[in-house]
Amino acid sequence: MASVQGTPLPHLICPYNRYGYILKNGDRDVDFVINDKYFYFVEGDNSFPDYYFDHHLYSRYGWNMKSADGSLCGACKSEGVSQACYFCDKCEVSYHKECVESYPQITSVFHPKHSLQLVYDRLGKKNIYCSYCDASGEDNRVMLYYYCFTCEFGLDPVCAQTPLSLLYNPSRHEHDLTIFPRKVDLTCDLCGVFGSKSLLCVCLQCDFIIHTSCISLPFVIKISRHDHRLSFTYSLLGIFSCGVCRQKVDGNYGKYSCMKDCTYVVHSKCATRKDVWDGKELKGEPEDEYENLNSFEVIGDGIIQHFSHSHHMMFETNTTNIVYGEEKLCQACVLPFYGGGVYKCVKSKCDFVLHEACANLPRKKQHMAHPYPFILQVSDTENIFFCGYCDRFSFGLRYVCNKGSESISIDLRCAAISEPFDQQCHRHPLFLSNELGKYRQCSICGKLKFQTLNCIECELFLCFYCATLPYKVRYEHDEHFLTLSYKENASLNWCEVCEETFDSNKWLYTCHECGTAFHILCLLGKCALYVKPAQNLLLTEGQKINIIPNNGLSRPICKYCGRRCQEKLMVELNDDVDGRILLCYRHLAVGVGPD
Incomplete structure (x- = not known):
């Protein structure tokens, strides 16, 4: 966290307190319903006597709200790039300078016909759509904003104070652009979207139309759905379908195409979605050849030193001595051996074994469902991890990404899924869902999932849990x-x-x-597919447990549900009061996998 500088600012109120002051001290009902939208009017000034509040604001300089820790403005929930902002010692969050210093009413060059009223989105109902930057409350970004109720026109506080000089971008267009202050149904030449809610800029000299949110579109990017970099282009000969949404790409409007010798093309809007692109402009930047990073060092003929094991490992094609059984599992993917080559530890008393494919996994990997790359890591021997895609607890190696708003781990089965995904039970290829915020019901387990693998030929949807079931x-x-x-x-x-x-x-x-x-x-089994018996596992709550096989002559009774456990594994824990307690494994992984 960046350090705060100076003394508290006595005359400016923290946006959180400002909202609370409206609710407690308003002389009339400030809860409005207009056009089926819910608002709180902000009618007071942005400065109040400091004795009303225990929130103190400090100035921050040289701090980027698009930081690696995922911090957002506490008022508008936008990333922004303001270098000057305020930090509240009580809320422990930062606020844009524009959000703190926002006035109850303003006039804007982007909407000169009417004044704009400062409002809070009531209880996060997500009613607003910023017409400048194209951000909507639907993605949980805009909470404090300026709004015209006559025209249903909105701007977040940062965009409301954007200077017109930014509309001139010679790298995007050679002439000055003129803002068109009314909403009209025209097609943007950069993204090809017709009738968007965003503001438009026009160049009358060349009949050029562009959304204000498209002015800053990058020229060279790397997205999660493709292995190569993409460059922006206006025209492209041929008939193509978008690599993200699978819809037709109109060659008359801007799009992104592969810079290598392949025919991969993506709509501008699809390529710059927050779940597809990491937000980096790569024009003039050297390429990162992380795909060539190996997980092992070759020691000799058929002998390697794998990063996950301290001993040398030898390649072996004769696996007849490795029979099916839950006690013989690959240390990486926690799956049994059904034939094929393996790498075995050269130490006779060490049972560390890897599938050949698992030993050859890259150390750094881009996954189609996440905009940032993952790093292959060894799980703590005293811990299990939770896969962020299939919602399973698992052992073995995992891919970890610590960039963005949160840390995420995925197991090797989910990491191996790529587009097009070949599900051996289905005759058509599957592709990652392309509609943000839309949940679909998995065709196997019936659960509603945010990310699914879909068939574009028929109504088949698979969640990551079911897509990674062994064939x-x-x-x-x-x-x-x-x-x-x-x-x-x-x-x-x-x-x-x-x-x-x-x-x-x-x-x-x-x-x-x-x-x-x-x-x-x-x-x-319900939950224990990729988990093996282990001792002294440390859960996130600090509780140590043992996972034991349920293979006795009689089934033990679960302390939680009071029934004899039918699972292959059980959880054993020691309680200071009750002593040794046995639980069904599914109670450890509650809500995980099919019911």
Whole structure:
């Protein structure tokens, strides 16, 4: 956190206190409903006697609100780039200078016809859309803003004080641009969007139209959906579909195309979405060849030193001595060995083994669902991690990203998913969902998920949990492999484990040789698919637990639900009062995976 400078400013009120003052001291009801939108009017001045409040503001200089720690302005929830701002010692957040010093009413060159009223979005109802920067309350950014109720025109406090000189950008257009203060349905030449709520600028000399939010579009970028850099271009010959939304790209308007020898093209708006682009302009910047970073050093013929293990490892193709069993799992992906090459520790008493593919994983990786790269790390031997995509607890290696607003970890199965995704049970390729803020129901588990893998040919949606279910598994009482599939055979009426009937629209594991079938959860367990028995695991709450196999002659009773546990693994913890406590593993991972 940057240091504060100087003494508290006695005449300016913290935006949080300003909001509280409105609610407690207003001489009339300040809760307004206008055009089905909810607001609190800000009618008081931005300075009050300091004895009313215990929030003190300090000046901050040289601080960028688009910082690595993900800090946002506490008032408008916008990133912004103001170098001068204020810090509140009580709220422990920073505020734009423009948000703190905002007046109750202003006139703006962007909307000269009417004055603009300063309002708070009531209880975060997300009613506003800033017509300059294209930010909406729907992405939880704009909370304090100026608004014209006659025209339904809004500006956040920073954009409301933007100088007109910024509209001249010779690298984007050679002539001066004139602001068009009314909302009109025209098509922007840079993004190709018709009828946007954003303000438009026009060049009458060349019939050039551009959104104010598009003036600062970058020229060279790197997005999460493609391996190469993309450059902005106005015209492109040929027929293309967007690499993000899969819709047609109009060659008459601006778009981004691959700088290498491939035909990847993306709409301007799709390429610069916050979940696709990291916000960096790469024009003139050298390329980062992080894809070539290996996870091991070659020591000799078939011998490597892997970063995750202290001993040398030797490549072995004969895996007949590695049989299926929960005690023999890859140390990276926590999956059993079904054949193929492996790397084994050269020490005879060390059972550290890696799949060949897992040993060759890159140390740095770009994932299609996250704008920042991930680093491959070894999980703490006394900890388990939570995958941010499939919502599973897991052991093994993980990819970690600490950039952006929060730290996120993903397991190797989710990290391996890329577009187009080939689901062996489905005949069409799958692509990451392209609509921000829209939840879809997974076709396998039925849960609503923010990010799904979708089929553009038919109505199939898979969450990351179900997309990473193993296609081929073994059952201890069957000599054949079981495969994941739709319920296509009408004769498969009941599950071999629970002996209950199948729903006609559910997926299941089947043995085509024996004609048997299993519910997914009955075969794999509800939560413990990628977790192995371990001792002294440290949870985030500081509680140490043991994960033990549930393979005794009788099923123990779970302390939480009072029933005999049917899971493959159980959680054991020691309580100062009750002593040794056994819990079903699913209570550790509550809400994780299919019900």
